[in-house]
Amino acid sequence: MRRISFALLPVVIAACVAFCGCSQADPTIDVYADVTVLSDELVAVSVRVEASSLPDGEYVPFAFYPPLFSSRETLPVTDGAFAAACPDGFDAGEVLDFRAGGDVAAYAQSGCLLRVCPKRRGGTLSFCFDYTLRVPVNAMRYGRDEFALRLADFLPRLCLFGGEYREYDCLPIGDPFAFDAADYRLRVTHPDGMTLAAPGEVAATEGGATVYLADARDCTLVLLKDPDTAVASDGAFAVTAYARDEAKARSAADLALSSAAYFREKIGAPVRDALTVVVLPFYAGGMEYCGLVYVADSLSASAASACVVHETAHLWWYDSVGFDQVAEPWKDEALAQSCMFAYFCDKLPPFGYTLVESAVAASPAVTDFRRPLSEYGSAADYHRSVYCAAATKLYALRSLGDEKFFGALSDFFADRRGGVAK
Numbered sequence: 001m002r003r004i005s006f007a008l009l010p011v012v013i014a015a016c017v018a019f020c021g022c023s024q025a026d027p028t029i030d031v032y033a034d035v036t037v038l039s040d041e042l043v044a045v046s047v048r049v050e051a052s053s054l055p056d057g058e059y060v061p062f063a064f065y066p067p068l069f070s071s072r073e074t075l076p077v078t079d080g081a082f083a084a085a086c087p088d089g090f091d092a093g094e095v096l097d098f099r100a101g102g103d104v105a106a107y108a109q110s111g112c113l114l115r116v117c118p119k120r121r122g123g124t125l126s127f128c129f130d131y132t133l134r135v136p137v138n139a140m141r142y143g144r145d146e147f148a149l150r151l152a153d154f155l156p157r158l159c160l161f162g163g164e165y166r167e168y169d170c171l172p173i174g175d176p177f178a179f180d181a182a183d184y185r186l187r188v189t190h191p192d193g194m195t196l197a198a199p200g201e202v203a204a205t206e207g208g209a210t211v212y213l214a215d216a217r218d219c220t221l222v223l224l225k226d227p228d229t230a231v232a233s234d235g236a237f238a239v240t241a242y243a244r245d246e247a248k249a250r251s252a253a254d255l256a257l258s259s260a261a262y263f264r265e266k267i268g269a270p271v272r273d274a275l276t277v278v279v280l281p282f283y284a285g286g287m288e289y290c291g292l293v294y295v296a297d298s299l300s301a302s303a304a305s306a307c308v309v310h311e312t313a314h315l316w317w318y319d320s321v322g323f324d325q326v327a328e329p330w331k332d333e334a335l336a337q338s339c340m341f342a343y344f345c346d347k348l349p350p351f352g353y354t355l356v357e358s359a360v361a362a363s364p365a366v367t368d369f370r371r372p373l374s375e376y377g378s379a380a381d382y383h384r385s386v387y388c389a390a391a392t393k394l395y396a397l398r399s400l401g402d403e404k405f406f407g408a409l410s411d412f413f414a415d416r417r418g419g420v421a422k
């Protein structure tokens, strides 16, 4: 490890680099799922989660988000963001015919938590769930509109982070997720006229595709109607972008590829060598998943550019290195945002400087950015604190010189790559 004088480094980067040691999760998780898209709104899912070396506990906790979309009261959105999240008003989703089998002896659902009592302890346990989703109309992570059927967070995920159980309610601000990686193998079938946007290795089959996504904290699929597609590759990394118009797909693909090359050079190789970018109706700018990101198609050209690069940076800070985004939401966001600042300050200086100056101006009095998600009162408060205050404080450390700045980031990345920071 490169030696760094931490006394020189103000608190943000010191906290980033001085986490306790990397915790490689002992449990192993394999997820096998048959996903049958029956129509524009109905999706049948049959999923088996195989897990070994699980921690001891009274029960095995899973996070399963679709039930939250069944009522306005449990919908994970603030009142302030509701109009953007549900531009056509609230539409209730449903989870139909939910059944559990395999090693599930009993289960209880509360909010997004699915607590399972296993039939036995130890060894490899096989948890099976079958259900049909009626996906609601909205502009959220999980939902649908006339262009996209967004299947984020639609599979039950083991509440494991760093090999330990962590049960979190789904908060309406930020990205309330913290999961260890699993290997996903999906068989997806869908009607003609839909295009599957998926992460990982995708192979076409009769009526659909198989998806293999290794070492992933989530597995998100999007079904699109008549998208324009653009691909870009530099031999080491490949991007496939989808959008409602060709120019947006082309721009997203080229920018994601260019920024991925920059981050690879400055920080190191990420855990995967491909990214799928989906430009689609979305209420919150952008969203990172493993090997796939959302970018809102309502953004201005400059905001979309910043968003594409920020979400691409999450391939390093989230996908390759996991963070507890509920307890410490500022860490991966400040890292991704700082990397976005660095990319534009080097590649398109006037625009880059404007981005940094705007973020500094937006957060002059914010110092308490080390709050857990539960302590934010509004999305605006969260944005100022995490994307502006924390990110600009971290990026200001670049004044120490690129060798120290990127040296610290790349050392930190190399230490935690493929695991989590906690």
Ligand SMILES: [Zn+2]
Binding pocket: 288, 310, 311, 314, 332, 333, 336
């Ligand atoms: Zn982000």
